[in-house]
Amino acid sequence: MATYNWQQSDWPDFRFQLEKVEKALLLFSEKQGRVSGILEALPEQVRQDTVVNMLLAEAIKTSEIEGEYPNREDVLSSIRKNLGLHINTAFIKDKSAAGLGELMIDVRNTSNLPLSKEKLFEWHQMLLGTNKKIAVGVWRSHEEPMQVVSGALGREKVHFEAPPSKRVPKEMNDFIDWFNSTAPGGKKEISIAPVRAAIAHLYFETIHPFEDGNGRIGRALAEKALSQTIKRPVLLSLSSTIEANKKAYYTELEIAQRSNEITAWVSYFVNLTLAAQSDAELQIDFTLKITRFFDHFTNQLNERQQTVIKRMFQEGINGFQGGMNAGKYCKIAKTSKATATRDLQNLLEIGAFMLHGNAGGRSTSYQVNL
16 A cells, blocks of 8 residues: 555646635735735835845744754855845855755745756755755655654654665656646646645655655745735745644654645645734834834944843844843843943833843843834
8 A cells, every 4th residue: 555645646647625614715805915015115224124034034944944053144145245235245155055045045036937857956056055965956766765754773764765866867857847827827727826835845845856855846946836816926935834833744744744635734824824824914013122222222222222222123023032131131232230220210211121030139131122
């Protein structure tokens, strides 16, 4: 009996029903339109900051899903550089972070173009070009099975086994043909963006064509499918939403790779994109609040205070974990305890900060007042 979807006679004839996700699809469409409208109405600098922040979140989280933690500042510098926002480009020490930033921008800038083997190889080179231990920019060719495994040595559990390497070139030719034929105007056009993205991601992850980096490139392909189908670069971070509940993602993927009837997977992925779109709305609102905050307070803040507040904003919508206190302030601003305490008190007095949690004594901590 065939264990995996690619071993079955109907591969890759994916079948699914949309009745249970009709409401979610309608909501996604409404939110997507609203986000696009809000973005268009924003001042240029705020719009730019929003795009950079979303791309940064996607870049960081797509790596964290794989257990890798790139240098945030280097990824940000790379994104800004590839968007043409740097006049004097800072030296980026982490070359893999530079490649990650480059990948995010290229996915966005080429979203309307057909997919090709060369483009996938180029993305793989961007992502893993610094890795000397694996074959980069080519399909995998090793004879041993490509397996997704968890558990300690000797007690491993095989969650999935991909098609053997000798099948990869043909499987990927078929995938690329499918991807391009389901694009707008294609012979097999799939006009519902989250549905096309769901299938594209599952299809690619099942083939698992590279030695490494399949998850990150598979998520980039989902974003390309969304943007291409909507006919403009989509603004959301799928990876942030996935990373918030990685266990559910891997469970749903594992189940989906057992059959070509994928209604449950499509339902999961549609709701995932809806959640990511809702997060994008919150991110835009957050960026607007930051802009208004600095418009109001910049002339009242010294250099140390600005450095600390900008660092706090890097933590995103959920805020600085545990709040800001004198000890953390000293480390970030590289200043004395007395100066830190004085600066914090001043921020509280002018209304830039508010007390966080239980106030008093050594435990006094603060959050930015947005």
